[in-house]
Every structure is written in C-alpha cells, then in structure tokens.
Amino acid sequence: MFACLPRLSDVTGKSTNLLYRFVFARNFAAHTDHLFDELPQRDLSALNSQLSSYLRSGNPNGTLALFLKMHRASSDLSSHTFTPVLGACARLSYPETGRQVHALMIKQGAETGTISKTALIDMYSKYGLLVDSVKVFESVEDKDVVSWNALLSGFLRNGKGKEALGVFAAMYREEVEISEFTLCSVVKTCASLKILQQGKQVHAMVVVTGRDLVVLGTAMISFYSSVGLMSEAMKVYISLNVHTDEVMLNSLISGCIRNRNYKEAFLLMSRQRPNARVLISSLAGCSDNSDLWIGKQIHCVALRNGFVSDSKLCNGLMDMYGKCGQIVQACTMFSAMPSKSVVSWTSMIDAYAVNGDGVKALEIFREMCEEGSRVLPNSVTFLVVLSACAHAGLVEEGKECFGMMMERYRLVPGTEHHVCFIDILSKAGDTEEIWRLVERIMIENNNRNLPCAIWVAVLSACSLNMDVSRGEYAAMRLMEETGPENASIYVLISNFYAAIGKWDMVEELREKLKKKGLVKAAGHSSLFI
DNA sequence: TTAGGGTTAG
Structure with a gap:
C-alpha cells in the first residue's frame, strides 16, 4: 500500500516511523472504494473535486483511498489534488502519511x-x-x-497561547x-490565557469593525465564561438575540454551569x-466543581430527553460520579454500558484512583488489558494508572506498568508519565534508578534541559530521600529553566534545603525572595466545611 | 488553505 508513496526521508533525509506505516496500512485494508474504477473518464479536475467532496462530507479515508488510486494510475497530479489530501491526513492523525504526501509534493514540484x-x-x-x-x-x-x-x-x-499572541503582534507589524x-x-x-483586558480589546475591535x-x-x-464574567457573556448573547443559534446557546449554558450560575x-x-x-x-463542569447535586439534575435532564444510551x-x-466520590454509582454505570471505549x-480506573483505591484501579486496568476486552489502553490510561500506583505506593506494580507501556503497547512516555514514575521510584527510595531515568530522558532530549516538572519531581524525591548532591543539581537546573522571578521555585528549593538541614541556604533564599518582593500564590482547598 | 459549543478520560 505504501510502496507507491515516497518517504519524506527520501527527499529530506529525515527518519520515518514504521509504526505509523503499520497503523495506516491496517486502516486502509478495510477501505476499498470503487469510485475510481467507476468513473467514466478520469478527468483530473473532476477527481480533485471528488477528493474535496469526500473531505467535506467527513470521509477523509475516502479522500486518501481515491488519492492512492489516482497516484498509482498517473503521476500527473496538481496542487489542487494535494490540498484536500493534506486535510485528510491531518484529520486522520497519521503524521508519517502526511510526511509521505509532502514528499510526493516536493518530488512533483507541487x-x-x-x-x-x-x-x-x-x-x-x-x-x-x-517546528515543521x-x-x-x-x-x-x-x-x-x-x-x-x-x-x-x-x-x-x-x-x-503566548506564541499565538506573538503571531498576532507580528501580523500587526x-x-x-x-x-x-x-x-x-x-x-x-485570550480565553486560554485568561487575559481579560486584551480579550476586551479584541471584543471592541469586533464591534467597531462590524x-x-x-x-x-x-x-x-x-471568552467571558472562561474569565468568569457570565454577566458579560449574557450581554453578548442578548445583544445578538435575533441571530443566535444552538451553538451559541450551548456555549452560554455550559459557561453558566462552569461558573456555578445554575439557575x-x-x-x-x-x-x-x-x-x-x-x-x-455541563457534566464536565460539575466534575471540575465536584458538584454532585447539579450533576444528578443533569442526569435527570439526560433521562428525560432520552440521551442515556x-x-x-x-x-x-460516570466521570462526574467518580469525581464526586460516588464510586458505586460510577461502577453501576460502567457495568451497564454495552460498549466500553x-x-x-x-x-473507571481514574474513579477508583481518585477515591483512594489503587488496588481496585489496577484490577480494572488488568481486566482492560485482557485480550477479550478488545480496547487498547492509551497514554492517558497509563497516566491514570501510574498516578494510582504513585498515590497508593504500589511500587512494583508501577514499575511493571511503566515497562508495559513502552514494551507491550509501544507508547512513548511523556513528561507527565515520567513525573509519576519518578514519584513511584521516590516512594521506593530508589534515587539511583531515578537518576538513570533522568540520564536516559536527557539523552532522548538531545541533552537539552528537561521540563521543569521533571526537575521538580527529582527535587521532591531528593528531599524525601535526603539525596543532597543530586538535589542541589536538580535545584540548579530548575533555576536555569525558570529564571529567578518564580516564587514557587524559590520556595520549593528552600524546602529542599530545609529537608536536608541546610538552614543557611534556607535563610539566603528567603532573603532573596523578600528583596525581590516575590510572593508565592497561596494554596487553597476546594472543600468547604 | 485558516475560525464558533473547553462534548467524555490525564
């Protein structure tokens, strides 16, 4: 299936990933489309239109299947062929395929x-x-x-978000x-960065330019929902009353729930x-707010409207019940689901994990991995499982899962997985293993500095296990990465020195913090007594 | 060729 397409490495010298080729080939084997053979005349512009038409109607597989037939039959393809094909590749999330199409474009001068x-x-x-x-x-x-x-x-x-704003500034320039x-x-x-003033300015631009x-x-x-200004969101909605549609109304409803404007x-x-x-x-809003009562009411609305299937x-x-501590209810829903994704x-694993039952979370995970379940765990599943192991102190199980993720499921651990795993190893007191892991990640990262979250986890592990030299090294790397203006990092490092008994360093860091006038944001609990 | 509902898990 792929032999007919070049690899980007042929054109640019970059490496390719065999796994993507496997996934892509497997997907295509099931897709046999006869449209190409049925067309009376293989007119390029008609075929190009058909490629776009498949994409517009939500059938990217159709676009790619037709494209492969076109490519096999003729090497004469135009740039109008490639644009919908690139759109289909993006929709299907197979980066290697996209790179192959890119390579073909370069070869054909398109x-x-x-x-x-x-x-x-x-x-x-x-x-x-x-980067690409x-x-x-x-x-x-x-x-x-x-x-x-x-x-x-x-x-x-x-x-x-900041880079996006940078692009906007460049456009202005x-x-x-x-x-x-x-x-x-x-x-x-502006919504993602929760920057109210800039968002208001854009709102003004929208109004002024009509x-x-x-x-x-x-x-x-x-935007107004995400910065917590529901009155402004409501004003926008009311001002457009004649032209509102379902999407707009849904945005408003979900904003009201997230901001606890339930009435x-x-x-x-x-x-x-x-x-x-x-x-x-709205249920996601209830989960975030741990608002069981409203979640139950939405469950009722779902029942009344026949959405429970x-x-x-x-x-x-299920997630809402789990996050609100109703594990029995979550479990009942899970069992009743005819098709579990x-x-x-x-x-379900997360529901047990957040309710403190790491053993049961692992039990569900193992059940999922059994051959009969036919659902493969993904990187989020492993994050939840590793987090369950870390919180429950299940060291051996955590090690087993981390290995399984890479070897059996061929998933690449991300920063969050590494952080969880460092936490697990820290609970076992295994700073040697943590260090070997850090060295491995650094090599994989081409010796660039690691994300702050990794150094924070290493520093916490060193505090817990009194590993002075490595802790000092992690503190140094952390300062390099975050700069001297981050109050939370100062406090974290200061706590490390306190843990190992270096009180002179604690004092020095606190003084620096005071001189710079930095204040660490206070923590808060979402529990109300 | 680029935009709207933080649709579900981290």
Missing part, C-alpha cells in the same frame, strides 16, 4: 504556492509538529492572511489585513431542548 503551503502549515500543526509548521510558514513567499491565520491557530491548538478568522483565534487565545457576529459572538461568550443554566435549558453535547460539557454522555456521567475504561 509544494510551491501559498495555498499548498498553508495546507501543510495546518496539517503539521494538527499533528502537533509545530513554522518551517513551512517561513518558506511561504507570498504570505497572505490565511497563511498567517493557519500559523496563529496552530500555536493556539497546541497550547502555545507586517500590516496584514486581519480577518474574522484572525479575531476568532485571538479571542480564543464583523459577522454569529461565530465571533460564540467565541466572545466562551440561569437550567432556565436556558428549559427554553430549548438541550442536546447531548451541551449536557456532556449516548456512550459519550455515559462516560461524562478506552475513555470509559480510563474513567
């Missing part, structure tokens, strides 16, 4: 032009490969507002004429029959 390159920027950012995305952007000769927007939304999608797409992404960025407010209005409602939320729900999606979002809604309900299993 990589030029703003539109093709914008599709590449978008695809790489949807894979999370921002930026590289393509830099190579665009005639950057237009769409290519800028693709870069901006790419940063936003990958949680790089370069005098790019911004569009509604730009404003929409910037509003979302943009179409159906989509932007929804983004504004979400308004249920009033809005009573005006129009809610759909499953808004109930799922919706598997995603069941997952949401990886999310259902992971939610």
Whole structure:
C-alpha cells in the first residue's frame, strides 16, 4: 500500500516511523472504494473535486483511498489534488502519511504556492509538529492572511497561547489585513490565557469593525465564561438575540454551569431542548466543581430527553460520579454500558484512583488489558494508572506498568508519565534508578534541559530521600529553566534545603525572595466545611 | 488553505 508513496526521508533525509506505516496500512485494508474504477473518464479536475467532496462530507479515508488510486494510475497530479489530501491526513492523525504526501509534493514540484503551503502549515500543526509548521510558514513567499491565520491557530491548538499572541503582534507589524478568522483565534487565545483586558480589546475591535457576529459572538461568550464574567457573556448573547443559534446557546449554558450560575443554566435549558453535547460539557463542569447535586439534575435532564444510551454522555456521567466520590454509582454505570471505549475504561480506573483505591484501579486496568476486552489502553490510561500506583505506593506494580507501556503497547512516555514514575521510584527510595531515568530522558532530549516538572519531581524525591548532591543539581537546573522571578521555585528549593538541614541556604533564599518582593500564590482547598 | 459549543478520560 505504501510502496507507491515516497518517504519524506527520501527527499529530506529525515527518519520515518514504521509504526505509523503499520497503523495506516491496517486502516486502509478495510477501505476499498470503487469510485475510481467507476468513473467514466478520469478527468483530473473532476477527481480533485471528488477528493474535496469526500473531505467535506467527513470521509477523509475516502479522500486518501481515491488519492492512492489516482497516484498509482498517473503521476500527473496538481496542487489542487494535494490540498484536500493534506486535510485528510491531518484529520486522520497519521503524521508519517502526511510526511509521505509532502514528499510526493516536493518530488512533483507541487509544494510551491501559498495555498499548498498553508495546507501543510495546518496539517503539521494538527499533528502537533509545530517546528515543521513554522518551517513551512517561513518558506511561504507570498504570505497572505490565511497563511498567517493557519500559523496563529496552530500555536493556539497546541497550547502555545503566548506564541499565538506573538503571531498576532507580528501580523500587526507586517500590516496584514486581519480577518474574522484572525479575531476568532485571538479571542480564543485570550480565553486560554485568561487575559481579560486584551480579550476586551479584541471584543471592541469586533464591534467597531462590524464583523459577522454569529461565530465571533460564540467565541466572545466562551471568552467571558472562561474569565468568569457570565454577566458579560449574557450581554453578548442578548445583544445578538435575533441571530443566535444552538451553538451559541450551548456555549452560554455550559459557561453558566462552569461558573456555578445554575439557575440561569437550567432556565436556558428549559427554553430549548438541550442536546447531548451541551449536557456532556455541563457534566464536565460539575466534575471540575465536584458538584454532585447539579450533576444528578443533569442526569435527570439526560433521562428525560432520552440521551442515556449516548456512550459519550455515559462516560461524562460516570466521570462526574467518580469525581464526586460516588464510586458505586460510577461502577453501576460502567457495568451497564454495552460498549466500553478506552475513555470509559480510563474513567473507571481514574474513579477508583481518585477515591483512594489503587488496588481496585489496577484490577480494572488488568481486566482492560485482557485480550477479550478488545480496547487498547492509551497514554492517558497509563497516566491514570501510574498516578494510582504513585498515590497508593504500589511500587512494583508501577514499575511493571511503566515497562508495559513502552514494551507491550509501544507508547512513548511523556513528561507527565515520567513525573509519576519518578514519584513511584521516590516512594521506593530508589534515587539511583531515578537518576538513570533522568540520564536516559536527557539523552532522548538531545541533552537539552528537561521540563521543569521533571526537575521538580527529582527535587521532591531528593528531599524525601535526603539525596543532597543530586538535589542541589536538580535545584540548579530548575533555576536555569525558570529564571529567578518564580516564587514557587524559590520556595520549593528552600524546602529542599530545609529537608536536608541546610538552614543557611534556607535563610539566603528567603532573603532573596523578600528583596525581590516575590510572593508565592497561596494554596487553597476546594472543600468547604 | 485558516475560525464558533473547553462534548467524555490525564
């Protein structure tokens, strides 16, 4: 299946990942489409239209299957062929396939032009490969507002809000004429960073420039909800009353729940029959707020509207019951589910883990891994399992799971997995093993400094196990990474020195903290007595 | 070629 496509390494010298090729081939084996053979004449523009049509109708597999047939039959493909194909690759999350298509574009000279390159920027950012995305952007000769927007939304999608704002500032400097797409992404960025003033400024720009407010209005409602200003969100909604739609209303309802404005939320729900999606979002709000009573009411609304067979809604309900401490109710829902997805299993494992039953969490995990369950654990599952082991002090089990993740399931541990594993090893007093792990991660990271979270975990482990030299090294690396303005890091390092009895260092750090006028944000509990 | 519901698990 893949022999007909080149590898990006053939063109650029980069390495390829065999696993992606396996996954992709397996997926395609099930997809046999006869459209190409049935077409009376293989007109390139008609086929290109069909590629786009598959993508628009939510069938990216169809786009790729047809594309492969086109490629096998003729090497004469145009840039109009590649843009929908790149969109399909991005939708299916197979980075290696996308790279292969990119390679073919380079070979055929179809990589030029703003539109093709914008599709590449978008695809790489949807894979999370921002370095590649930026590289393509830099190579665009005639950057237009769409290519800028693709870069901006790419940063936003990958949680790089500050960088996204940087792109917006650059657009301003370069005098790019911004569009509604730009404003929409910037509003979302302000929401993700929870920056009220900047968000208000964008709101003013939206109003002054008189943009179409159906989509932007929804983004504004979400923005005000995420900064906790429901009165402003409501004002936006009311000001657009004639032009509101279901999406906007759902955004408002979910915002009301998340901000505990329950009366308004249920009033809005009573005006129009809610759909499953808004109930799922509202349940997530209840989970975050640990609000069992409201969660139960939403369960009732779901029952009244006949949504209880919706598997995603069941997952949401199960998670809500688990997070609100109702493990029996969560378990009952889990058992009753006819089809359990990886999310259902992971939610159930997490429910036991957060309620302090690490042994039971592991039992469910093992059940999931049995061959009969036919659901594979993913990286979130392992994070939940490792976290359960860390909290319950299940050292051997944690080691076994960490090994299983890489060897049996071929999953690459991320920073959060490493942090959990360091915590597990710390409980076993095994700082030697922690250090071997840190050295391995550093090699994998090409000797660049590690994420702060890793050094924080190492420092905590060294405090617990009185490992002075390694702790001092971790403290040094942490300071390098965060800079001297981070009060929490000062306190953390100071606590380490206190744990090992170096009180002169504790005093020195506290003095520095005082001189700089830094204040650590106070912790708080969400429990009310 | 780029945007709207933090639809479910970390």
